[in-house]
Every structure is written in C-alpha cells, then in structure tokens.
Amino acid sequence: MEDLTTIDAPQSHSRNAFKAGLFSLFFPGLGQLYNGQIKKGILFFALSYLIPVIFALTRWITSFAGMSIFMAIGISFLLFTVMDAILNAKRQKFYVLKTYNRWYYYALIASLIFTMTFVFDKKEMIGIQSYIAQTTANNPTILEGDWIIIDTKAYKKNTPKIGDLVTFTKDDGQQFMYRIVGLPKDTISLKENIVSINHKLCKSKFIADRNLEGINFAEFEETFPNGHSHHIYKSKEEFSDGMMNMNDFVVPADSIFVLGDSRDNALDSRYIGCIAKNQITGKIKYSYWGKAGFKRMNITF
Template structure:
C-alpha cells in the first residue's frame, strides 16, 4: 500500500514537471542570444548562438573588415539576420514541444542570471580591444566642412601600429580637456608652425589656399577653401566672412616637440584646437578616422576620410 502511494506521488511530481512551451514567449526570449533556446531546453544550441554572437564581430575586427564601410554593412546585416533566425527558430522549436519535460535550468532565476551575465559582460568588455575599431559621434562643427555635426564615424585604432602619423590625417585623441576629440594633423614632430592673418605656415612655407565657394556654417556665412597641406594632400577648410576671434588668426612661431603633434580643426574660426590646448602627445592619439557609417543625410553615409 505504501509503495502505491509513493508511485502516485512521484507521478504527480512528474506531471508538474511537464509544461507546454509557448512559441511567442520563446521567440521574444530569443532576441537575447541563446535565451529562447534555453527556454526550449536546447542548451547546446543556446551555447552555439551565444558564441556566434560574441565571436563573429571579433573575427570581423581581427581580419580588418570593420575598417572598411562594406565590412560594417555586412556585419550589420548579419546581426539583423541572426536575430531574425533566432526568433524564428525559437518560435518553431517551441511549437513542436506539445509536451515538454522541464529541465533543471528552466527556472526564472536561471533566466534572469543568464541575462544579467550577458549585460555585465557587455558593460565591462571593450569590443574595440578585439576589433581595433571604435565608433564616435561628431557633436560640434569644429571639423566642418569635412565632418558635420551628427556624423557617426569609425576610427581604426590599429592604423598607427603600422603607419606613421602624417600631416593631413584626421585623428581621434584623448583631449587634455577630457573626452575624445577629432582634429586634423597639421604639424608633426620638429615642424615649425606659425599662423599669420589666419594663414598657416609650416616650416617657413605658406600653405597654399584657394577659395572655392560660399558656405553656411551653423547659420554663419563662411567661405570654403582648398588647402594644399603637402604636394599629395589637399583638404577643405572654412573661414567665416566676419572675423570672430583674433586668437584664431595669429599664432606665434613654435617648434613641435618630439612625439607631439599640432592639430587644427578644418573650421578654422570655430575650433578649440592646438592653438588653444597646445600640441598633443603621440600616446594620446588613439587612431585615424576612416569612414562615416551614418549621418543626418544620406550623403553623409559611407564617406572615405582617408582621402579627405
């Protein structure tokens, strides 16, 4: 009699461990890599999906694909398709499970712990350490017309591991004022720099300038110029029609120290650059701006700044 009672109790427990999987819940949980699969009892698939979500971007970075706009696009498309695949997979798998035996990990606190681990990991994990690419938003007009407020750019953090910093490069750097800024290299170590009446003189040679068109910068009338930084590099700069600050028009002759660089904004009358903050140390230069991946207009997408 006691044995029959035990069997009956075990049967009741077993019935409680059987639960139908809900496809909608499974698909929603699948937005988080692997969670929907854990819900469906597919632990191996959950681990696979999580590893793919983490490793594919690293592979793109290590191969240098993310330093190209097309690489960024391919990764973005893959990420979207992968999310859709997980959602559909979670939905279809749950739909097949009419009678599902709950696993030890099918508990709410396990799901919450899984999500918490992923969130914390992404907070402390610096993807740029593996990818060699970091993205930034341009908030100010100091680099107009080359960079516009609202541009979202990618910088190659490994570029200067195998290339020299050259005049004309657009770089991202740790500003002494705090934060990461973006300016253009005008003077390299041991160059002499002087500014007279708004015109830049490098190594006693006046940089050639030629006005090209009128420009409106943040509601202010300006003139766009072409400047020949060196024989193989021509850039575009802005100067306001009305003089705004005498400090932007002149700068006493100085020699750029070793391992330091003189940086300027392309918007010459509206940039808090080396004329005000001094030269920037090589160790503070993080990388070179390579392309834009987003902007306020379609024309601001996929601009190659290596040629700007």
C-alpha cells in the same frame, strides 16, 4: 491474481513561444536552452561573439561597407535566433522538462551572459566608437550633427600622419577632433590661415564663397606637402587675435599640432596647445548619418 504496477509517464510541458523568443532576444542561446536544445544554444552564444571577433581581427568595420555588412549580419543573426526559438517552442507540444529547465538555471545563465558583456566588451573588442559631431569647427569636412565612426585602434601599430583627423582628450576629459598638421619636431607656420610645414607652403585653391548662418566664408582646397588634400573655410571677416598668422612654431617631441578645417572657428592648437600622442583616442574614418540624412552617408575622411 497477479498485481499490476503502473508506472507514471514523465509529465510533459509545452514551451511558451513568447518566453523563448524573449530569452533569445536579450540573451543569445538562452531561448534554445529553454527549448531543450542545449548544443544549439551554446553554438548561438559562441557565434554572438565569434562574429565581432572576425570583424575585429580583419578591421573590416573601419570602412563604411564593412560596417554595413557587420550590421546586416548582426541583425540577421539576432532575428534568426529569435525566430528559431519561437518556431521550435511552438513545435514542442509534449516537451519533457530537462534538469536545467528551472527558473534559477535560466537566471544564472542570463547573469553569466550579462556579465560576459562587461568582461568582453564588444565595442572595445571591435575597436570603434560612434560619435556625433557637436561643433562646426571642422566645417566643411565634418558638419555639426554628423554621426561618425572613430577607429580607436588606428594607432596601436601605426603612427599618426599629417592630414589625419583625430580625436583626443585634454586633461579635463573633454574630447576634441581636429586635423593633424604637424608631427614632432616639425616647423609650422600660418599665413592667412594657410599652413606651411617645414617651410613648405601648402597649396590652396579657391572653391567658392559660402554663407552659413549669416557668416561669410571662403572655401578652399588645401593640399599638404605629402599630397593629402581637404577643404577648409576661411572667414571673410578680419579677426583681431592674430591667429591667422604664425611664424616657425616647432612642435615638441611626442606631440602633434592640430588645426580645425574651419580655421577661424576652431579651438585648436593655436589656443589649447599641442597634443601629447598619448592623448589621442582614435582616428576619424567615415560618416554614416547626419542632419542631411542619406547625403552624409559613406563620406570617408
């Protein structure tokens, strides 16, 4: 009688939907790899970097609308990758393990993806920084508690302009944010906290009296000679330090002169000196949240 040789069929293993979803949540594409969809996994991983690159190159994210679109795309993409991993795991009841379906391969790939976040920092790539205002020095423009976006690449190709709200660091590493009122070689004067730039007095228009935390302010609209307008606060109480008035200060080369919009409540260039251009860390673009909630969204500076 002829002997019959039996050949063992490959052993099948169902996929765990929870694991697949968790892998994709923290490591884009790893859930697809776990499901045996290696090409899709590579595609999803590549897209997780391609999307930020597109917004970085176009600089769309430096506007509130652009950031909203970026966040919507990013969240939608993340949810899609997670749901795709979960649904495909549930469909694969009789999955034959591939060579790479081993825990140590998953750990290796997860480590590589994690390392990529340091090598290619997405925040650095996009060129923005989120910051919460900690002081009232720029009232009424920026309120304490405002969540603002700073364009860290604003001056890579462009030069600072009078009227820009900028962030900068001093030698001790402390970060400040104030408005540029003078560029190198400009002559700056102050008369009762209203600026003169190169002997041209800025226009000022009274808006209203304000009371904040028991302190009385007068709100003005100040317009620089270049046409830039913004609102400032002037205290209605007299100060003895004499910083409301200043005559013919010449800004040094490669430096800027900055003032707070709350003129009597700002530790600005009158006190800390001029700011070297290489100390500027970015330009403030817009607010996307604040203590007043939706009222502080989409405020462009």
